[in-house]
Every structure is written in C-alpha cells, then in structure tokens.
Amino acid sequence: MKKQKQKLLLSATAALLVNGSAVHAESHQPPSYSQTGAQKITELKGTIDIINNKLLASGQLVNGSVGYATVGRVVVDDALDDALITDAQFVAYTAALGKVVAHDYATAQDAKQLFTQEHTAAMNQLTLAVDLLTSATSVLATATSVSAVAAEADTKPEQVALQDMLQTDEYSIQASEVATYNDAVSNVETYAQKAGAFMAAANNTELTASIDTYTATNNLVAGNYTAITYTQSVDEFVITWSGNGTGWSGYLTDDMKDATAIYGANTYMQQHGTPIKDM
Secondary structure, three states, rough: HHHEEEEOOOOOHHHHHOOOHHHHHHOOHHHHOOOOOOHHHHHHHHHHHHHHHHHHHHHHHHHHHHHHEEEEEOOOOOOOOOHOHHHHHHHHHHHHHHHHHOOOOOOOHHHHHHHHHHHHHHHHHHHHHHHHHHHHHHHHHHHHHHHHHHOOOHHHHHHHHHHHOOOOOOOOOHHHHHHHHHHHHHHHHHHHHHHHHHHHHOOOOHHHHHHHHHHHHHOOOOOHEEEEEEHHHOEEEEEEEEEEEEEEEEEOOHHHOOHHHHHHHHHHHHOOOHHHHHH
C-alpha cells in the first residue's frame, strides 16, 4: 500500500537516517552515499589540509636538513618522515576527490529531477564499487587458480610444487582478502539497489506527483533536501527538509528483483548486450 508519512526528526534520529548504524556503514555501505554535497566538500578540504601540512613540514625539514648538512651535522634515519604523504592519506584524498567530482550540485526543482540526480550519483558510485569488486575478485581468482594445478598433481614432484605454491600469499586466500571481497559485493548491491530505486522513482509519476504536491504545499524546493534514504525492506523513501523527514512507501513493489531474476538478467545481457526493464 502506498502511503506518505511525516515525522519530526530529532538530531539523533536524523543522523541515523543519514548515516545508518556504525556497524552497517562500516561493513556494508561506503559512507559517501549518505553524505550531502557540502559534507563531501568538507571531507575533501580536510584531506587537502593534511597534505598541505605535509608540504609545510617538508619545507621546514628540508631547510633544516640542508643547513645541518652545510655545517657538518648528520640527520638521522627517518628524520624527514613527517613530510611523507602516506598511502592512507593519498587514498583518502583520492576518495574524497571522487565524491565531489561525482556529486550533482545542481538544485532539483521537482521530484523527477531530484531522483534523476540521485540516480546519476548512485551510478557513479556503483561504477567505483564494481571496479573495487573486480580488483578483489582478481586477487581471489589468482588464489583459486591453483585448483587446476591440484587437478594435475599426481606425481611427487608435482605435489611438492603444489605444496610450495600453497605456502605463498599469491596462491593462498587470506581472511583480509575475503573480507575485502565480501565488502565489495555488499557495496555493489547497495549502490545497484539505490540507483535502481532512484530511477524507478523518477519514472513513477504517482510518487513524483505526491512529492511535488508536498513541496509546493510546504513552500519547499525539492532539491534543497538535507538527506534522502531508501530502505528496500519496507520500500520507503525518506526525504528530509529543514529537520522534517517525510516518508513515501509502497511505490516500488512491482520493481523488486530477487537473485533468481538477477541471474536471468545476466543471461539476457550476455545474449543481447543491452539491458531492458523486462529481461
């Protein structure tokens, strides 16, 4: 049943709607999805400031080091480490940069525009998630390729060679690699679900009309929302404007696809290339 419900969100509740539980956000959903455009810019600025501090430290440390070298003093090993940009800092910067670049900062004037923009953003994140899953799959595929060697290992030398392979990181599966792979699968599911839901919502005239009526009645601009979430288990969108969260549920029940349907979609796309709604 389609329904609309409005509720006042206290600050803690609003944070929960935006960020989800700490465990869920950390394990299954990249935090970038629930961030506003402004929050993404703030995050990017933070990563840039960290790198700027490294550059400042570099100038000071290099100048001091050259001074000491000139007068015959010896700088110790790792003395300039404060100037190094770590892999983690660079990864954080790259991720934050990608979020800002992918975000649509145009203000939607109606519900269809709102959902279309969110679909575009979710598809950008889905592309990144698929790339990460491809990388994680490649690591595990290298390890599982040892199965072919095992199938042929029927002599002592071949068995010894197999044993040696299994004792290397490349041909053995590590717990961290499984965790990375599983998280990547979950992230693809998350963004595929979100992107699909936003596209379905953009094309659902009954839903967009209901939202447009609500925003017009309350003198709101659709694109000036502070948060938007979709919960598939209850088929509900919650959009927050100025602290007030309004929910619309029951509009996408005919668009749900389970694992069996997804396998079928894969088969169709392998045969025909282009996806269609009814595959």
